[in-house]
Amino acid sequence: MPKKEFENDSKTLEQLKHLGKKIKNQLEDPEEEDLTFDTQVRSRSNVEYDEEEGRLALGDSYSTRKFLNISHARKFMQTLMVASKTKELIESGRTAAIREVYYQLKHSVPGLDENTFEDQDESNNVVVDIETATGAIREDLHLFAEKKGSLFGPVVINDSGDEIDCMNMGTSGLAIPSIVDHYEFVECDADFILLVETSAMVNRLVEEDFHEEMNAVVISAGGQPSRGVRRLVNIMHNRLDLPVYVFTDGDPWGYYIYSVLKSGSMSLAFQSDRLATPDAKLIGMTMEDIDEYGLEHVTEDLKGKPEGNGGPSKDYKRIHDVMDYEWMQNDQWQNQFQKMLDKGVRVEQQALAANSLEFVANTYLPEKIENEEFLN
Amino acid sequence: MPNGVEEGMEAEGGDHREISVAEFFEKNKHLLGFENAQKSIITVVKEAVDNSLDACEQDDIVPEVQVIIDEYDDKKCRVEIRDNAIGLDRETIPKVFGKLLYGSKFHKLQQSRGQQGIGISASAMYAQLTTGEPVTVYSKQEDEPCHRFVVRIDTEKNEPEILEDEVIEPESDEFPGDKDYYFDHGTTIEMNIEAKYTRGHHSVRNYLKHTAIMNPYARVVLKEPDGNKIEYPRVSNELPEKPKEIKPHLHGVELGVVLRMVDNSNARTVSSFLQKEFTRVGRTSAEEVCEQAEIESGRRPNTLDKDEIEQLLKAAENVNLQSPPTDCLSPIGADLMEKGLKKELNPEFTETITRKPTVYKGNPFQVEVGLAWGGDIEDEGSFEELRYANKVPLLYKKSACVTTKAIENVSWNRYNISQTGNRPQGPLYISIHIASVWVPFTSEGKEAVANYDPIRKEMKLALQEAGRKLGRYLKRKERKEIQEKKKRQLTSYAKEMAPAIAALADEGNEEEMENKIQKLVHDDYNPEQL
Numbered sequence: 001m002p003k004k005e006f007e008n009d010s011k012t013l014e015q016l017k018h019l020g021k022k023i024k025n026q027l028e029d030p031e032e033e034d035l036t037f038d039t040q041v042r043s044r045s046n047v048e049y050d051e052e053e054g055r056l057a058l059g060d061s062y063s064t065r066k067f068l069n070i071s072h073a074r075k076f077m078q079t080l081m082v083a084s085k086t087k088e089l090i091e092s093g094r095t096a097a098i099r100e101v102y103y104q105l106k107h108s109v110p111g112l113d114e115n116t117f118e119d120q121d122e123s124n125n126v127v128v129d130i131e132t133a134t135g136a137i138r139e140d141l142h143l144f145a146e147k148k149g150s151l152f153g154p155v156v157i158n159d160s161g162d163e164i165d166c167m168n169m170g171t172s173g174l175a176i177p178s179i180v181d182h183y184e185f186v187e188c189d190a191d192f193i194l195l196v197e198t199s200a201m202v203n204r205l206v207e208e209d210f211h212e213e214m215n216a217v218v219i220s221a222g223g224q225p226s227r228g229v230r231r232l233v234n235i236m237h238n239r240l241d242l243p244v245y246v247f248t249d250g251d252p253w254g255y256y257i258y259s260v261l262k263s264g265s266m267s268l269a270f271q272s273d274r275l276a277t278p279d280a281k282l283i284g285m286t287m288e289d290i291d292e293y294g295l296e297h298v299t300e301d302l303k304g305k306p307e308g309n310g311g312p313s314k315d316y317k318r319i320h321d322v323m324d325y326e327w328m329q330n331d332q333w334q335n336q337f338q339k340m341l342d343k344g345v346r347v348e349q350q351a352l353a354a355n356s357l358e359f360v361a362n363t364y365l366p367e368k369i370e371n372e373e374f375l376n
Numbered sequence: 377m378p379n380g381v382e383e384g385m386e387a388e389g390g391d392h393r394e395i396s397v398a399e400f401f402e403k404n405k406h407l408l409g410f411e412n413a414q415k416s417i418i419t420v421v422k423e424a425v426d427n428s429l430d431a432c433e434q435d436d437i438v439p440e441v442q443v444i445i446d447e448y449d450d451k452k453c454r455v456e457i458r459d460n461a462i463g464l465d466r467e468t469i470p471k472v473f474g475k476l477l478y479g480s481k482f483h484k485l486q487q488s489r490g491q492q493g494i495g496i497s498a499s500a501m502y503a504q505l506t507t508g509e510p511v512t513v514y515s516k517q518e519d520e521p522c523h524r525f526v527v528r529i530d531t532e533k534n535e536p537e538i539l540e541d542e543v544i545e546p547e548s549d550e551f552p553g554d555k556d557y558y559f560d561h562g563t564t565i566e567m568n569i570e571a572k573y574t575r576g577h578h579s580v581r582n583y584l585k586h587t588a589i590m591n592p593y594a595r596v597v598l599k600e601p602d603g604n605k606i607e608y609p610r611v612s613n614e615l616p617e618k619p620k621e622i623k624p625h626l627h628g629v630e631l632g633v634v635l636r637m638v639d640n641s642n643a644r645t646v647s648s649f650l651q652k653e654f655t656r657v658g659r660t661s662a663e664e665v666c667e668q669a670e671i672e673s674g675r676r677p678n679t680l681d682k683d684e685i686e687q688l689l690k691a692a693e694n695v696n697l698q699s700p701p702t703d704c705l706s707p708i709g710a711d712l713m714e715k716g717l718k719k720e721l722n723p724e725f726t727e728t729i730t731r732k733p734t735v736y737k738g739n740p741f742q743v744e745v746g747l748a749w750g751g752d753i754e755d756e757g758s759f760e761e762l763r764y765a766n767k768v769p770l771l772y773k774k775s776a777c778v779t780t781k782a783i784e785n786v787s788w789n790r791y792n793i794s795q796t797g798n799r800p801q802g803p804l805y806i807s808i809h810i811a812s813v814w815v816p817f818t819s820e821g822k823e824a825v826a827n828y829d830p831i832r833k834e835m836k837l838a839l840q841e842a843g844r845k846l847g848r849y850l851k852r853k854e855r856k857e858i859q860e861k862k863k864r865q866l867t868s869y870a871k872e873m874a875p876a877i878a879a880l881a882d883e884g885n886e887e888e889m890e891n892k893i894q895k896l897v898h899d900d901y902n903p904e905q906l
Contacts, residue, residue, distance in 0.1 A: 020880025027877070027892045034896065067869075067893075068900045070862045077869040077876075084876035111868045 003093030054278030145178035153217030208361035250285030251346035281374035299345035417571035426489035428459030474536025506570035586769030592716035622704035628738025702733030724750030741812035762807035777824035782835035791847030
């Protein structure tokens, strides 16, 4: 494969070099008693909802990481190690999985009973730190994540010179990588994008030829959508002008998946402009579907205890959490959650199979799209 | 002398002269510490060792005690205890070892170990009843020949019966000094008893270890049946101050004691009886007590009946009497206690506290505590407790003892000691000593001290004082460890970081950078700061 040279490489290198110089200057300054760098606070307290844009944004709070603070020291070391590794990647024109970086840098720290990194979560967190400290994003740093999610539908993509026809991908589909910015859309006959929570449901839709019949790009998220999936939906929506419908379980977890795709997530709020698709709409499952499609006997009871009755805990707590988010403050959503609480049940996508296997592909989704019955 | 036992004995002696002491012993053996073979051997050793230590201290001799135990048959042991006290004279020996309840200690109010046992003659009785064999005693006084007696108790008459009485030449094979040591003066007892020699908490070995901790000026040697020899070394030649004898105080004395005092007193009037036989009673107080009790102060004391004496004691409660003097107490002192803990436990930290004497119900008492933490002490979860009354270890009935209650009353986690329930955890020994002329035991067995508020309070205060010191030590140690760990971590991290910084900045020398980071780490290190 050719060397990977990205558009932003020289800028990214400057950003990394700047971080190194900053630390070096601190070392050389006799007045300095510590080593520090600043990173944006990524906790909920520093996340704001931009109503106009319809997405989350990071506020202005910065926190200073200090080497001589024992609760920062380890992370401080890890950050510099990962930063230096990404600089090496860019300079050598390679990309690496964050898991590979983790294994490249993991070793026992001499003299201590610990490793530089104990698990991949540690290195993943550090990568986000570097993103906010330098302003370069993960893709700019030549880092990618495991593929997650898959795509089917009438679209032809040029990936680094190879053309991929996503209509002819059998039952596997196009595995979605974490970097999709270089994709070029050669052809597109699709009418809309359908993002689906579970891959089992996507399998069902593909088996029923839903993508073909409905001219749909069907994407499976496999749970919470990855950065790659979210970025792909974002660029396809913007470049191809396709409406986006999200199809999740009717529960707080499903609705939060929708919310992340639509408005962004709190931990990656600084990239919402790249990752969020504020125009996305929820097609189902809604609480009304239970009545409408006769699913009363296939709902699941909410787990945990309701508020005022020893709770809220588990599912109930999650409902209250999500309900309270600033970007969930509209009547439609409050209404959904309230109904969920009142009925004490949740409803899964696959509950539709109670009618028949093909019901979801032949009846449920087409009816909803035709009637434009969406939550927004 | 266990409360009650003596009175029962006297009553029985009075009404039924012919009741055998053997029967009395059988009836009371649970009170005397002979309820089973495992405990009996501890009791035998305890009685003898306590006597030896008391005898040595009485004459300012730094004690040397040897305990030799051999198993000679199934569940039978030969026990030999030697000391280097001044020895006993020829007339006393048969009575001490051959007459149950002989002895002076329980008629005197003086702090001593012996008040906690029935006397060595009970051991002799036990030997006689379980193996049928008499007791052999060797005694040597300075510049005198060594006497050897073989004594048995005539169980009908409660009188000693001397089977053998001879002088032993130092050259003779039988001379005890011929074995592996020689004392110029001292006493050796040998007896064969039914016994089960065990290890563990309730064992001779543990008893002697506890004894050695509280008596660090004694050298104690134990030879176990398997030939194993354990020496508890002497670490001080300084004996604690000798306790003074004290007369009883009207506020704390028991009816039975007064009954006996009335019989033995040569005072002519009740008033002079009170003044002469009790501490802190002057003429005015004596008259006041009599007046309140409505008893003629000029009566002869031996005309008082039991009810009248009770009346007197009741009346005395309402009369203001000065507290008893406290110089009758002999604590071992913080220094000696520390030496004892250090030599036997080799802890990392030791703190000992001797409280000032105080009084409960007319009885002076004094509390001493010691905490020993870390070092060779193993962390076995819960702490270990060392309980003493008048320097004598208490091994049984721990949970009923005021010491345990006092420990549970302290909030140990305030002193950086973790707690499970109320019990402190970790590599910790807590030693508590109560010194008193009259230790209030919970029962005749004299195995636990009663949970009286003033005693528990004194113990708690002492534990808290020592606990605060331990807490400070642990906090400082913890801080130092945190700072040292931090330094260790940062030093290692610096090695990983230096090349990364050089690579990121595209310039700079790795080694130079590491040195600079190490200097920051070094300047930051301060073991006193959290």
